[in-house]
Amino acid sequence: MPSDIDIAIIGAGAAGLAAGIFAAETNPNLSIALLDSAKTIGAKILVSGGGRCNVTNQRITASDFHGNRKLIDRILRRFDEQATVRWFSSLGVPLKTEATGKLFPMSNKARTVLDGLLRRCETLGVLLLTHHLVRDITRDDKGFLIQHSQGTLRAKRVILATGGRSLPKTGSDGSGWGLAQQLGHTVTTPYPALVPLLLEPSFFHTTLSGISHDVTLTTTVAGKTSDRCTGSLLWTHFGISGPVVLDASRVWVRATAQGEAVRLHLHCLPHLSNQDVEKWLMQAASLPGRKLVPTLLGERLPTRVATRLADIQEPALSDTPVNLLSKEARRNLVRMLTNFELPVIGSRGWNFAEVTAGGVPLEEISARSMGSRQMPGLYVIGEMLDCDGRIGGFNFQWAWATGYLAGCHAALNIMTQPAAKDGE
């Protein structure tokens, strides 16, 4: 391995691999190496999207992300979802769009995505150095000196792509932020996002484990509505998961970490207002026959959920015919169906979080090139930045887009600026 190279990319996850490929395509004469602490590359890509890798989404806007949306918008415009589709097709990985708007590889296998990226790296001569944990990076007038677990390496440009802290067993353990700090950056407090939530153990969720249905979740912080999202909720043995919970988790985790009073309310019939639900119950009560409450609820909810919700009313409504509901019991039932507080006691933490919120502030990075405003010749990309997307392929799009910008600009910058220029 050479001890002197043009571009060193620290971290060979989605963002690092994209940066390596785009840098080499911009200038095939450059020597480019990806250094990664892991024994094998791409563990996170392989587990993503339930093993299918949700590569991007058919419609991506800055409002799908948390962070400085003005800067996020500028970055995403430079490499959008159509560019991702074209790029993957050029890698021999055609994508297909599902009804949800998510794009997956035609093969339905995340392995195809990883193989496509690795194949292109190999063709372009991008060096992949596994088992290379980078511990220290310093800058002098000759460029960057990188200390890693196998020795040292000099590079003219450095792209930091070490990810966040989610799923640390894949190698993304947050150590990369120390490198960014060493090179003059700040890091906002990271916390797990897109993470399942734990419920009070005595709550009824264990009896519903494995059932999913559409709901609306409303998060209030200090009494004010802070977030509302609709989608599929999955009841589990520990609490709740599924897309809508993962999306809602960010606000809950952050507010809790900041010591704020946060509450999560469940609306089980997301497309009906309180009045609609009340009307539905009254209409059912006016019909002939003696339909029981769980049977009626079961027309719009999974049977076990319907039974459980009827059971936990005070008094229990399991054997109550709808037409014998008192006004008060009906009102209580409407409240439970539309505004039921879930006893959340925590999140499943970093080992189960799909993404990291917080990181290097986008204001410290040029949105044109992903170049550092603090350190000439340095670029910062992917999940280590203070930007995180909702569920649906948005986080990978962020990795591809930031990797594209940094890869192209680092390569161009070496060609046009012998000495790295500030704020590039």
Ligand SMILES: Cc1cc2nc3c(=O)[nH]c(=O)nc-3n(C[C@H](O)[C@H](O)[C@H](O)COP(=O)(O)OP(=O)(O)OC[C@H]3O[C@@H](n4cnc5c(N)ncnc54)[C@H](O)[C@@H]3O)c2cc1C
């Ligand atoms: C279970 C799961 C499922 C997901 N599914 C999806 C999905 O379907 N769609 C989607 O859009 N997003 C998904 N995500 C999120 C997405 O995977 C990440 O946002 C994305 O992979 C981030 O890419 P990255 O390159 O910035 O960081 P990472 O992929 O985390 O890569 C960082 C790399 O840096 C290396 N590294 C860290 N520190 C050092 C160091 N000091 N020295 C050397 N190397 C280092 C790590 O080993 C790692 O390989 C999922 C995440 C998880 C955990």
